[in-house]
Amino acid sequence: MSNIFEYNGSAVVAMVGKECVAIAADRRLGMQAQTVTTDFKKIYEMNNKLYVGFYGLATDAQTVSNRLKFQLNLYQLRENRLIKPKAFMHMVSNLLYSRRFGYYFIEPVIAGLDPKTNDPYIATMDLIGCPMETKDFVVAGTCSEQLYGMCESLWKPDLEPDDLFETISQALMNAVDRDAVSGWGAVVQVIEKDQITTRTLKSRMD
Amino acid sequence: MARRYDTKTTIFSPEGRLYQVEYAMEAIGHAGTCLGILAEDGILLAAERKNTNKLLDDVIFSEKIYRLHDNMACSVAGITSDANVLTGYLRQTAQKYHLIYQECIPCEQLVMQLCDLKQQYTQFGGLRPFGVSILYMGWDPHYGFQLYQSDPSGNYGGWKATCIGNNHQAAISMLKQEYKDTPTLKEALDLAIKVLHKTLDSTKLNSEKVELASLTREGEGPNAKTVIRVIPGEEVDELIKKYQEMVEAKKREEKEKEKEREATKME
Numbered sequence: 001m002s003n004i005f006e007y008n009g010s011a012v013v014a015m016v017g018k019e020c021v022a023i024a025a026d027r028r029l030g031m032q033a034q035t036v037t038t039d040f041k042k043i044y045e046m047n048n049k050l051y052v053g054f055y056g057l058a059t060d061a062q063t064v065s066n067r068l069k070f071q072l073n074l075y076q077l078r079e080n081r082l083i084k085p086k087a088f089m090h091m092v093s094n095l096l097y098s099r100r101f102g103y104y105f106i107e108p109v110i111a112g113l114d115p116k117t118n119d120p121y122i123a124t125m126d127l128i129g130c131p132m133e134t135k136d137f138v139v140a141g142t143c144s145e146q147l148y149g150m151c152e153s154l155w156k157p158d159l160e161p162d163d164l165f166e167t168i169s170q171a172l173m174n175a176v177d178r179d180a181v182s183g184w185g186a187v188v189q190v191i192e193k194d195q196i197t198t199r200t201l202k203s204r205m206d
Numbered sequence: 207m208a209r210r211y212d213t214k215t216t217i218f219s220p221e222g223r224l225y226q227v228e229y230a231m232e233a234i235g236h237a238g239t240c241l242g243i244l245a246e247d248g249i250l251l252a253a254e255r256k257n258t259n260k261l262l263d264d265v266i267f268s269e270k271i272y273r274l275h276d277n278m279a280c281s282v283a284g285i286t287s288d289a290n291v292l293t294g295y296l297r298q299t300a301q302k303y304h305l306i307y308q309e310c311i312p313c314e315q316l317v318m319q320l321c322d323l324k325q326q327y328t329q330f331g332g333l334r335p336f337g338v339s340i341l342y343m344g345w346d347p348h349y350g351f352q353l354y355q356s357d358p359s360g361n362y363g364g365w366k367a368t369c370i371g372n373n374h375q376a377a378i379s380m381l382k383q384e385y386k387d388t389p390t391l392k393e394a395l396d397l398a399i400k401v402l403h404k405t406l407d408s409t410k411l412n413s414e415k416v417e418l419a420s421l422t423r424e425g426e427g428p429n430a431k432t433v434i435r436v437i438p439g440e441e442v443d444e445l446i447k448k449y450q451e452m453v454e455a456k457k458r459e460e461k462e463k464e465k466e467r468e469a470t471k472m473e
Contacts, residue, residue, distance in 0.1 A: 066308065067305065069304075069305075070301045070304065073275070073297075073301050073304070074297055074298065077273055077274075077275075077297050
C-alpha cells in the first residue's frame with residue numbers, strides 16, 4: 001500500500017478541439033495487481049455539456065462525484081440555469097480544499113462547453129483543489145508521465161471532432177500500454193455544442 | 207374571548223383549537239389560487255399569478271411553481287418569503303436523500319419531512335407557523351403519479367384534485383362535480399381552465415395571469431424519464447381560447463333553443 005493513488009489504477013485525459021472538447025479514461029478497476037473489473041466508470045456526467053473524470057482511489061471518486069452532483073443540482077434549481085465550467089471548477093476546488101487535512105485521494109479532470117457561448121474548457125487540479133486551466137490538454141493518472149509525452153507530441157490546435165477523437169484515443173491507449181495498473185479498454189466522449197459521442201475502445205487487454 | 211389564546215402558537219384554546227394555525231390558513235385564503243389535478247397519464251398544477259404589476263421586472267422564471275427534483279414539482283400559496291424558505295428546504299431534503307440512496311426521494315417521504323418541520327412550528331419554540339400551503343406533484347416507482355397538499359398545521363393528504371388559495375372552496379365544489387375518475391391529461395387541462403375561469407377575480411383569463419405546469423413520464427422501460435414541463439404562454443392561450451369558444455358555442459345553442467321554444471309557443 002505504498003501509494004494509495006495507485007491502488008485502483010486509472011488514467012484520464014481531456015483535450016480541446018475546434019468548438020469541442022474530448023475526455024477519455026481507461027476502464028480498469030484493480031486491487032493492486034489483481035484486476036477486478038474491466039468496465040468501471042471513471043467519467044461522470046454533471047450536465048449535458050459538462051463531464052468530470054477522476055484519477056485516484058475509486059471509492060473517493062464515486063463519493064466526490066455524488067457530492068458534486070448534490071451541490072450542482074441545488075445550484076441549477078436555485079439559479080435556473082446550467083453551471084459554467086469555470087464556476088464548476090471552483091466548486092470542485094472548494095469541495096476538495098474543505099478536506100484539506102483529511103483529503104480525498106483523487107485528482108479530477110474537468111471538460112465541458114460553456115452553456116451559452118459553447119467555448120471549450122478543460123481543467124484539472126491536485127488532490128486539495130489547486131486548479132490548473134490549460135488551452136490544450138490536461139492529464140491525470142498512474143501513467144501521467146506517459147500521457148504528458150503522448151499528448152505533447154500528438155496534440156495540435158483546432159482539431160475537428162473526429163480528428164480530436166483519434167488524437168485523444170491514440171494518446172490514451174499508448175500511454176496506458178506502458179503502465180501496469182491502467183488499461184483494459186477505454187471510453188472516449190467527444191462533446192460538441194449539439195451532440196455528445198461516446199465510443200468504447202478495445203486496447204491491449206492486459 | 208379568543209384573544210387570550212391566540213398570541214402564542216404553542217397553546218390550545220379551551221375549544222381545542224390552535225388559533226395561530228387557523229390564522230395562518232386565513233392568510234393563505236388571500237393568496238393566488240393554486241389548482242392541482244391528477245390524471246391517468248400525468249399531473250398538472252395551475253397557479254394564478256397575482257403580481258401582474260406593469261412595473262415589475264419580468265426576469266423571474268416562475269412566481270408560484272417550483273421544480274424540486276427530477277421527479278417532483280410544487281406550487282405554493284401564501285406568504286412568498288415563507289414559501290421560498292420551504293422550497294429551499296424541500297430541494298435540500300430531496301438532494302440529501304439522493305446523495306445517500308442514489309435514487310429519487312419517494313414523493314410521500316418528501317412531503318412528510320416538510321410537514322414534520324411545519325408541525326414543529328406549531329408545538330415548539332414560540333415561533334409563528336409558516337403561512338404557506340403547498341401542492342406537490344410527483345412520480346415515483348412505488349405509487350406512480352401522486353398529488354399531495356400540505357398546510358401550515360403540518361397535515362398533508364393525497365388528492366385526485368384539489369385547490370388552495372383564493373376562492374378555493376368554489377373551486378373544490380366545482381371539482382367535486384366535474385372531476386370524473388381517471389381523466390387524461392388533456393381532459394384535466396380543460397377542466398383546470400374551466401375551474402380557473404370561475405375562481406379568478408378578473409373576467410378575462412389570459413396566459414399572463416396563469417402558470418401551468420405538467421408532469422408526465424416519457425419513454426419505456428429502464429429509459430423512462432419523468433418530464434416536468436412548464437406549459438408555454440402560447441399553448442395556455444390556445445387552451446383558454448378553446449374553452450372560451452366552447453362557452454360561446456354553448457351560449458349560441460341556448461339562444462337557438464330559446465328561439466325554437468318561442469317559435470313553438472307562438473304557434
